[in-house]
Amino acid sequence: MRMGSLITTASIPADSVAGVDEAGRGCLAGPVVAGAVVLPDAYDLPLLTDSKKLSAEQREILYDAIREQALCWAVGVIWAPEIDRINILQATFRAMGNALAHLRNRPKLARIDGNHVIPDHVLPFDMAQEAVIKGDGKIPAISAASIMAKTFRDRLMVKLARRYPAYGFDKHMGYGTKVHLEALKERGPCRQHRMSFKGVLPEKKAEKQAGLPF
Template sequence: MLKIETELWDKGYKYIACIDEVGRGCLAGSVVTCAIVMPQGVIIEGVNDSKKLTAKKRDILFELIKDSAVAIGVGEMDCRTVDEINIKNATKLAMKQAIENLRDKDGSKIIPDFVLTDAEKLDIKIPQLNIIHGDATCHGIAAASIIAKVTRDRQMDEMDKIFPQYRFAKNKGYGTKDHVQALLEYGPIEIHRKTFLKKILNIQEQMSFI
């Protein structure tokens, strides 16, 4: 999974920022992104697309990646931003924010000289490569996906404590059957993406006339 990064290192690039997002398709919560710069030649066994890993495995890898990374930056756009500018634009904005937030272990800002993204093309001046299914083929993007996923999952676990009726600890804000049922029963709350709920709310509106 280091083929792409190795080619860039061989060309003289030093700080290669790999970026991925989590939460694009959720009904509730933020879209979270991570930009990560990994040490040259380092590969962490088990790192893969975060969706293919168990929660326990992700938690273990989360700590290993944090310990190994040269720099990490996290970006986040909340549900209001998603509703205002749409999910695609919010994701790109969060990715750019993650690049801006790149810091090394001492807290010093790191400016990447190349960027690898999972498919999304960003409006940045830094050279970039946008890789389809990058989280399955690029070690750095897979590592970024794990950091983003664990970060967001922990946010939703906290939301579950405040709004237990939506079972966010289980569904993480995705449109599962239990989540949709809770929406029909209790209605949306402030962390729901209103533009994502039109069909569900229309169903509720129709049901009220039955």
């Protein structure tokens, strides 16, 4: 069974548990990125915690350290057009499924930050799942996944800022800041914007968009 309802999760060793988290779910532009990380029983990752509680410099240091020490890690990326097509929740699940699919070793359990598990049709293989509210601050493997997802996505947004310099993606990473919203009003959206998100298009145009998830 994909949901692993017959598996006692407490009996699964740490090196068979993948932490899973996402970054960029609430942004107006850019992809949603999920990280999946399997940590060994012993590791040396000072300051490992929820990525939102760390500075960019601390995340960069931990990003490299996690890559070196993790038994395996991967990221999944879903871009704005797909987010608009299937909605952000489904896109987040798909990014998580893609991250798990690209792990070198198959974990027996995925611990996922939040209150949702990944739907069966998105899971790449049979495994148990556990949703952990605020897990990025409680479970080291989820903390590591949050850092991988956030740092990987931030690097992508810095690259996109060079392609679309008018929007300041390297400053706000696609979130709906005042500067970002003003740029949208002045110039309109680019290809990296999520057209189904409130604030990206003028209100009248947004109402005409077909098949929006919100």
